[in-house]
Amino acid sequence: MTLIWVVPLAGVAAILFAFWLAWDVLRRDTGTDEMRRIADMILEGANAFLNRQYRTIAIMAAVTALALGVIVGVLDDDAEVGVLTSVSFIVGAVASGIAGLVGMYISVRSNVRAAAAAQRNLKEAVTVALRGGAVSGFLVTALSLIGVSAIYAVYSNLLGNGVEDTPFLIVGFGFGASFVALFAQLGGGIYTKAADIGADLVGKLEAGLDEDDPRNAAVIADLVGDNVGDCAGRGADLFESMSAENIGAMILGVAIFQATGNIEWVVFPLVLRSFGIFATMGGLLIVPFVTTGDEKDAMQPLNKGYYTAVGLSVGFLALTTWVMMDDSWVWFFGCGLIGLATGIAFVFITQYYTSGSWRPVKEIAEASRTGPATNIITGTAVGLETTAMTAIAVGTALVASFLLGSHSPVADLPNVGEFSAGIFGTAVATMGMLMTAAYILAMDTFGPITDNAGGINTMAGAPDEAREITDKLDTVGNTTKALTKGYAVGSAALAAFLLFSAYLNRVKEELGIPLHEQIPIDLSKVEVFVGALLGVMLVFLFSSLAIRAVSSAGAEIIREVRRQFAADPGIMAGTVRPDYARAVDITTRAALRQMIAPGLLVILMPVAVGLIFRYIPGLGGDEIGGAGWQAVAGLLMVGTIGGVILATFFNNGGGAWDNAKKYIEAGYLRDESGAVIGKGSDAHMAAVVGDTVGDPFKDTAGPSLHVLVKLLSTITLVLAPLFIS
Numbered sequence: 001m002t003l004i005w006v007v008p009l010a011g012v013a014a015i016l017f018a019f020w021l022a023w024d025v026l027r028r029d030t031g032t033d034e035m036r037r038i039a040d041m042i043l044e045g046a047n048a049f050l051n052r053q054y055r056t057i058a059i060m061a062a063v064t065a066l067a068l069g070v071i072v073g074v075l076d077d078d079a080e081v082g083v084l085t086s087v088s089f090i091v092g093a094v095a096s097g098i099a100g101l102v103g104m105y106i107s108v109r110s111n112v113r114a115a116a117a118a119q120r121n122l123k124e125a126v127t128v129a130l131r132g133g134a135v136s137g138f139l140v141t142a143l144s145l146i147g148v149s150a151i152y153a154v155y156s157n158l159l160g161n162g163v164e165d166t167p168f169l170i171v172g173f174g175f176g177a178s179f180v181a182l183f184a185q186l187g188g189g190i191y192t193k194a195a196d197i198g199a200d201l202v203g204k205l206e207a208g209l210d211e212d213d214p215r216n217a218a219v220i221a222d223l224v225g226d227n228v229g230d231c232a233g234r235g236a237d238l239f240e241s242m243s244a245e246n247i248g249a250m251i252l253g254v255a256i257f258q259a260t261g262n263i264e265w266v267v268f269p270l271v272l273r274s275f276g277i278f279a280t281m282g283g284l285l286i287v288p289f290v291t292t293g294d295e296k297d298a299m300q301p302l303n304k305g306y307y308t309a310v311g312l313s314v315g316f317l318a319l320t321t322w323v324m325m326d327d328s329w330v331w332f333f334g335c336g337l338i339g340l341a342t343g344i345a346f347v348f349i350t351q352y353y354t355s356g357s358w359r360p361v362k363e364i365a366e367a368s369r370t371g372p373a374t375n376i377i378t379g380t381a382v383g384l385e386t387t388a389m390t391a392i393a394v395g396t397a398l399v400a401s402f403l404l405g406s407h408s409p410v411a412d413l414p415n416v417g418e419f420s421a422g423i424f425g426t427a428v429a430t431m432g433m434l435m436t437a438a439y440i441l442a443m444d445t446f447g448p449i450t451d452n453a454g455g456i457n458t459m460a461g462a463p464d465e466a467r468e469i470t471d472k473l474d475t476v477g478n479t480t481k482a483l484t485k486g487y488a489v490g491s492a493a494l495a496a497f498l499l500f501s502a503y504l505n506r507v508k509e510e511l512g513i514p515l516h517e518q519i520p521i522d523l524s525k526v527e528v529f530v531g532a533l534l535g536v537m538l539v540f541l542f543s544s545l546a547i548r549a550v551s552s553a554g555a556e557i558i559r560e561v562r563r564q565f566a567a568d569p570g571i572m573a574g575t576v577r578p579d580y581a582r583a584v585d586i587t588t589r590a591a592l593r594q595m596i597a598p599g600l601l602v603i604l605m606p607v608a609v610g611l612i613f614r615y616i617p618g619l620g621g622d623e624i625g626g627a628g629w630q631a632v633a634g635l636l637m638v639g640t641i642g643g644v645i646l647a648t649f650f651n652n653g654g655g656a657w658d659n660a661k662k663y664i665e666a667g668y669l670r671d672e673s674g675a676v677i678g679k680g681s682d683a684h685m686a687a688v689v690g691d692t693v694g695d696p697f698k699d700t701a702g703p704s705l706h707v708l709v710k711l712l713s714t715i716t717l718v719l720a721p722l723f724i725s
Contacts, residue, residue: 004264004270017138026109029113030113036112045580049191050100061179092177096236097184100184100232102135104232107136107231107448114129115452115453115457118470119466122298126298130287133441133445134445141276145273163266167254173247177243178710182599185237185703185707189550190594191229193225193699194553206562218557221584226447226451234441234444240714241437241488248427248499249269250266250270252505265424272320272432273431279315282308283307284439286308299355306436306439332404332428335401338432343490345490346486350485365663369683371686384653386652391645394493406421434491485698489648492644496640499713500637503633511624536638538605538635556587557587564578639709647703652698661688
């Protein structure tokens with residue numbers, strides 16, 4: 001294996017690079033004493049929330065790990081398999097938790113430094129915010145790569161498991177990562193949007209306060225929410241994305257390994273991910289050199305860094321496929337290019353629908369002239385419209401990569417065939433798209449860092465020039481956060497087919513069917529149709545519970561802010577500080593209480609469907625394995641498709657509403673005489689209402705659906721034997 005050495009090298013390099021970035025950010029100026037005091041309150045609130053949240057998750061994860069080990073051990077009639085699966089689950093869960101915590105910690109330490117940098121110039125503020133976000137991006141990527149490769153090495157070498165068996169044993173790692181990511185993203189999303197709604201509806205609409213006004217009791221809770229939702233939650237989200245998709249691609253590589261005896265087909269995803277880390281380093285390092293400080297659009301230097309990372313990825317992709325795939329390399333190189341192009345397509349799609357430079361956001365802003373009803377109607381229409389381009393982009397990528405893979409020379413081997421080679425082609429496309437994941441995560445964390453920086457400058461009374469810079473960066477941050485969600489849902493959509501195929505391979509292994517053979521899933525069978533129906537229902541019911549949780553938690557913080565205003569008139573007069581800590585505590589307790597039900601629904605639903613249909617007499621006919629695994633296949637296949645489409649609607653619709661409000665606040669909306677329609681106008685108030693409606697869409701339900709679709713895949717991969725008669 002000529003390139004496997006790059007895996008540990010890339011893991012170590014990513015960690016060292018992240019430490020260097022952290023050192024570079026943390027050595028910078030932290031501003032005034034008042035700025036540091038505000039930043040400390042945000043850090044304290046974020047730590048309090050995450051400590052409570054991860055204690056809750058740890059208890060549930062421990063119970064799940066024990067149950068998983070027992071169930072798998074009994075099903076396989078092998079206690080060792082049960083223990084190995086349980087251990088891999090725990091390792092994945094712990095690594096996912098660390099990924100989320102690290103992302104939050106560095107972003108909170110970066111915000112005050114970005115605020116201080118904004119008092120000097122735009123270039124330094126961009127550098128600080130992006131490098132602060134990149135610490136999370138590289139550590140999350142390194143933890144995923146090291147975690148999957150290390151547990152694979154231990155299970156396959158030290159414990160003597162075969163190359164073809166090991167990928168199936170380590171699916172517990174992906175399940176553990178998905179388990180923690182779901183609750184981290186869901187709990188953080190509920191928290192951040194409950195606090196945001198409380199701050200906006202009472203502070204802006206009722207009291208007429210500006211964004212981040214220190215008299216608003218919910219303002220610290222809101223700034224904390226940016227970190228626990230967009231940093232900790234997204235870090236865990238992309239960690240489990242990379243881990244689950246890596247393991248799924250390795251499982252698909254087993255079919256070709258069995259025919260060729262070449263282990264490089266199994267470890268190829270790890271090698272490609274490793275080279276993606278080096279490509280991303282190049283993209284990140286170039287940003288300060290292409291930032292002049294006087295850009296009208298601060299998004300441009302970030303885009304240049306991203307395209308640099310993509311260009312370097314193309315070169316590394318060519319090298320990896322050429323060395324590892326013999327005479328099939330050109331075909332799979334093409335598959336990887338399709339994945340990279342799909343990532344670029346989602347960048348363009350997301351920017352088009354969520355940036356104020358394009359028609360959709362302007363259309364929503366124009367609709368705000370006639371009130372909140374037309375704003376909401378137009379925003380809903382824009383969100384629904386975005387699903388078309390998502391479906392077309394994903395469908396094109398899957399068909400093209402499948403065709404390239406199925407026509408590669410390896411498809412001519414007797415025990416591979418066009419189907420297995422084509423499926424592996426889609427896996428290569430998915431891994432190609434994920435090569436730039438660290439840069440995308442850096443841009444995502446850039447958003448909450450700049451948002452917090454703006455809040456700190458406002459509360460600390462910084463000069464107007466500094467606030468203008470952070471406002472500009474905050475608008476860009478809204479786009480980068482939306483962009484990351486689009487990228488995440490795009491990779492989830494590509495991975496959906498990959499992981500569904502991995503589930504079928506798991507079933508084939510249990511039933512003794514050769515992996516290169518196809519087993520069709522027939523929607524005309526009642527068990528498959530009903531499973532599919534329940535899968536789509538799960539997506540909508542989960543979204544309902546998540547959005548309702550935001551409403552319920554938001555109501556509690558609204559009542560608290562109103563109470564403080566009424567109890568002490570000195571707050572509005574500016575002579576008394578609100579009780580920020582109480583608002584943070586109320587939001588924390590409400591968010592953690594509300595995250596349990598939707599999370600358990602996702603975990604228990606596929607298990608219930610598989611067991612019920614397994615034991616219903618008269619279903620499944622004479623087919624091997626019965627009806628249970630087929631019903632779960634329907635739930636997994638169609639539920640995943642529904643989750644991807646609905647997440648696209650939530651993410652882009654919510655992002656468009658948010659930037660329509662920012663578009664008006666920036667003074668771009670004008671009346672017939674050319675006068676600015678800005679803050680405090682009826683149109684602005686309508687846009688605030690629309691933004692509030694979109695908040696739980698884009699920051700709670702949408703991101704949580706990314707995790708849901710992959711959690712469905714990992715839990716069914718692990719428990720597939722449970723559904724087979």
